Amino acid sequence: MPSLALSWAASLASLGALALLIHLWQRPEQWAPRLASGLLILLALVGLHWIYISLHDYGHMPMPLAALGTLALAVYVSSYGIAAGWLHRRFQLSPWALAGLITLLEWVRGELFTGFPWLSWGYQQIDSPLAGFAPIFGVFGVTFITALCAAWLTKVTLARVIGIVAIHIAGLGLFLVQYTTPAGPSIRVALIQSAVPQHMKFDPEHVARLEEAQLQLIQQAMRHRVNLVALPETAFIKDWNQLDPSLRSYLRGLVHGTETALITGVPLKDDEGWFNSAIAILPQASPYSLEYDARYNKSHLVPFGEFVPFGFRWFVDQMQMPLGDFARGLPIQAPMEVAGQRIGVNICFEDLFGDEIARPLASRIAPDRHPTILLNLSNLAWFGHTIALSQHLSIARMRSLETGRPTIRATNTGMTAIVDHKGDVRAALQPMAPGILVGTVQGMGGATPFTRFGSLPILLIAAICLLLGLRSSPWRTARMQG
Numbered sequence: 001m002p003s004l005a006l007s008w009a010a011s012l013a014s015l016g017a018l019a020l021l022i023h024l025w026q027r028p029e030q031w032a033p034r035l036a037s038g039l040l041i042l043l044a045l046v047g048l049h050w051i052y053i054s055l056h057d058y059g060h061m062p063m064p065l066a067a068l069g070t071l072a073l074a075v076y077v078s079s080y081g082i083a084a085g086w087l088h089r090r091f092q093l094s095p096w097a098l099a100g101l102i103t104l105l106e107w108v109r110g111e112l113f114t115g116f117p118w119l120s121w122g123y124q125q126i127d128s129p130l131a132g133f134a135p136i137f138g139v140f141g142v143t144f145i146t147a148l149c150a151a152w153l154t155k156v157t158l159a160r161v162i163g164i165v166a167i168h169i170a171g172l173g174l175f176l177v178q179y180t181t182p183a184g185p186s187i188r189v190a191l192i193q194s195a196v197p198q199h200m201k202f203d204p205e206h207v208a209r210l211e212e213a214q215l216q217l218i219q220q221a222m223r224h225r226v227n228l229v230a231l232p233e234t235a236f237i238k239d240w241n242q243l244d245p246s247l248r249s250y251l252r253g254l255v256h257g258t259e260t261a262l263i264t265g266v267p268l269k270d271d272e273g274w275f276n277s278a279i280a281i282l283p284q285a286s287p288y289s290l291e292y293d294a295r296y297n298k299s300h301l302v303p304f305g306e307f308v309p310f311g312f313r314w315f316v317d318q319m320q321m322p323l324g325d326f327a328r329g330l331p332i333q334a335p336m337e338v339a340g341q342r343i344g345v346n347i348c349f350e351d352l353f354g355d356e357i358a359r360p361l362a363s364r365i366a367p368d369r370h371p372t373i374l375l376n377l378s379n380l381a382w383f384g385h386t387i388a389l390s391q392h393l394s395i396a397r398m399r400s401l402e403t404g405r406p407t408i409r410a411t412n413t414g415m416t417a418i419v420d421h422k423g424d425v426r427a428a429l430q431p432m433a434p435g436i437l438v439g440t441v442q443g444m445g446g447a448t449p450f451t452r453f454g455s456l457p458i459l460l461i462a463a464i465c466l467l468l469g470l471r472s473s474p475w476r477t478a479r480m481q482g
Contacts, residue, residue, distance in 0.1 A: 018147065048119070084102045098469070099145075110353065114300070126398055130142050130146055138454070149167060187228060189437075192232065198382055221438075252285070275298065277298065301328060389413070404421050406442065420442075
């Protein structure tokens with residue numbers, strides 16, 4: 001894990017980069033906004049270069065098409081920032097209005113076409129004082145404040161310096177606020193990082209050997225006398241009912257009579273179709289049944305990976321990947337009961353969507369049905385040993401800050417980690433190597449402002465700032481006078 005000094009430096013660099021982009025948008029020369037647009041696309045390419053690895057290295061897509069696809073995604077992601085810049089240049093927005101515009105466009109990017117909020121400016125402040133605002137306003141609130149500070153930096157005055165310092169001090173102070181409180185007994189967990197190479201994971205010749213490797217890791221984890229053993233997304237690639245009955249019976253017998261529950265990712269098929277799911281095998285259930293005891297079905301699916309968008313079948317056909325159309329799980333599903341804690345499961349890409357993770361914590365749901373611990377099961381082996389792993393961990397940390405809940409992550413290649421309710425990483429495994437992360441986790445109850453109201457307050461603030469900024473902009477004044 002990077003040191004605190006390096007993390008703060010990265011946050012400051014992100015703030016400075018946004019300030020530079022805003023400065024370029026404000027310059028009168030024609031080359032300035034073009035340079036800003038090019039820089040944004042370059043930043044997106046750096047942040048998303050791992051898409052090329054999944055398309056070419058593992059999907060065997062022809063190199064030119066894989067490169068073009070990666071570039072197209074980078075252009076799409078950066079287009080929202082480019083639009084903000086050109087609108088700012090056109091309407092000469094105030095810092096508050098510009099912050100509102102950037103925030104609203106990032107929210108749209110997180111919603112349109114099923115949403116792709118990766119690379120949000122807010123996530124890049126996870127280790128800065130500005131992250132202290134996350135339990136109140138969520139990641140879009142952190143984005144708004146980051147954009148405001150960046151806009152102030154483009155024209156430094158004493159008042160603006162005082163404002164930036166005051167905001168950072170306020171953010172540090174907010175870290176001291178306890179929004180949630182311990183709930184139930186702490187539990188010991190063993191998080192399995194299988195490190196199965198992606199080229200082997202779905203190869204029929206390796207299925208039996210990989211299942212045996214998973215069983216060995218489960219046996220090792222059980223020796224730690226933990227309350228929960230968690231395996232990654234699609235740790236077993238066969239539907240539960242297609243697994244050898246002796247294997248299912250062995251797993252049930254392994255946990256029966258112990259104090260250990262087992263949660264693993266597995267595809268499931270029923271009358272509604274295929275689901276990317278997680279199942280639980282509980283120690284108090286009958287050892288004679290071959291069924292699982294609890295189930296979670298992934299709700300927010302990944303375009304191209306779990307469903308094919310209309311008109312893009314030709315693109316998917318260029319890849320040699322085991323892709324298909326999955327059915328969607330319900331938006332709100334019951335948590336899994338484990339040793340006095342309620343485990344709220346989400347799978348891979350789902351934890352990019354803060355409002356969706358907060359749904360089961362809504363005030364209309366009884367508090368005794370709220371998750372007390374978040375569990376993310378992921379497989380990022382598609383993207384190799386790249387910054388995608390640490391980016392996803394930062395996203396999980398933001399979810400813990402927003403909800404006031406600890407997050408535990410069981411991943412195939414990383415980052416397998418234990419994150420506390422303040423978003424701090426308490427323990428993590430080195431990526432790309434098999435291992436078992438054992439630790440103690442305290443579940444949390446109660447509500448943060450974000451879990452009560454979601455992103456709505458900051459979106460309203462952003463919209464009001466933008467509308468007021470447009471009304472008072474020099475562009476509007478000049479037009480009315482003309």
